[in-house]
Amino acid sequence: QKEVEQNSGPLSVPEGAIASLNCTYSDRGSQSFFWYRQYSGKSPELIMFIYSNGDKEDGRFTAQLNKASQYVSLLIRDSQPSDSATYLCAVRGDSNYQLIWGAGTKLIIKP
Amino acid sequence: DAMVIQNPRYQVTQFGKPVTLSCSQTLNHNVMYWYQQKSSQAPKLLFHYYDKDFNNEADTPDNFQSRRPNTSFCFLDIRSPGLGDAAMYLCATSSGRDTDTQYFGPGTRLTVL
Numbered sequence: 001q002k003e004v005e006q007n008s009g010p011l012s013v014p015e016g017a018i019a020s021l022n023c024t025y026s027d028r029g030s031q032s033f034f035w036y037r038q039y040s041g042k043s044p045e046l047i048m049f050i051y052s053n054g055d056k057e058d059g060r061f062t063a064q065l066n067k068a069s070q071y072v073s074l075l076i077r078d079s080q081p082s083d084s085a086t087y088l089c090a091v092r093g094d095s096n097y098q099l100i101w102g103a104g105t106k107l108i109i110k111p
Numbered sequence: 112d113a114m115v116i117q118n119p120r121y122q123v124t125q126f127g128k129p130v131t132l133s134c135s136q137t138l139n140h141n142v143m144y145w146y147q148q149k150s151s152q153a154p155k156l157l158f159h160y161y162d163k164d165f166n167n168e169a170d171t172p173d174n175f176q177s178r179r180p181n182t183s184f185c186f187l188d189i190r191s192p193g194l195g196d197a198a199m200y201l202c203a204t205s206s207g208r209d210t211d212t213q214y215f216g217p218g219t220r221l222t223v224l
Contacts, residue, residue, distance in 0.1 A: 034212065043201050043215040044154065088153065097142055097161060099213065101153035
C-alpha cells in the first residue's frame, strides 16, 4: 500500500528562524508532490507543488524534492506566528485524481 | 473570485437522520472530490467525479452517496449518520489536466447527536 509519512510534531520553531518540514513516500514512481497548510478548523490551502528534483522557491517557501531518496521537504524562511498550522504533504497516486496524504506536521512558531 | 463554496458550514443532525451537504464551484473544473477528515488525521477520499463519471473509493461505506447534477454542483448524502460520521467534510475541485492541483472549499463540520 502506498504511503506518505510525516512526523506529527509538534515542531516548535522560534520566530524568524527557518522551519523545516519533511515527508517521505513509498512509491518510487510518484511524480507530483504537494504541500498544503491547514489552520485548525479550516480546510487545506495549497502552498506549493513540485514535480522535478531540486528546489522550487515561492516567497518565503522552498520545496525540495529528492526522488532517489523518496523525500520531499518544505522550508519556511523568516517564520512568523501566522505560519503556525498543520502542514500536509500529498503525493499523486495511481490516477491523476488521487492524492495520497500524510497525516500532517503541526508547526508552532514561538514569538 | 473563482472559488469552491460549501453549505452549510456547520451541520448538526441526529443519529440516523439523513443529511445532505452541498458544494458548488465557479472554477469550471471537471473534477470534484468529497473528502472526510477527522481530527489530526489525513483527509480521506470518499468519491470523485470526472465530469459525470462517478468514482467510488473501495472503502467508502454504502451509507455515503453522492450526486453531481451539473458541472458546478455536487452533493454528499449521508443516509443514516452514525456517531462515527462526525467529521469535517471537504469538497475539492481540480481541472482534470496533467498538472492537476486540488483546491478545497471551506468544509462542512458535521456533528451527530
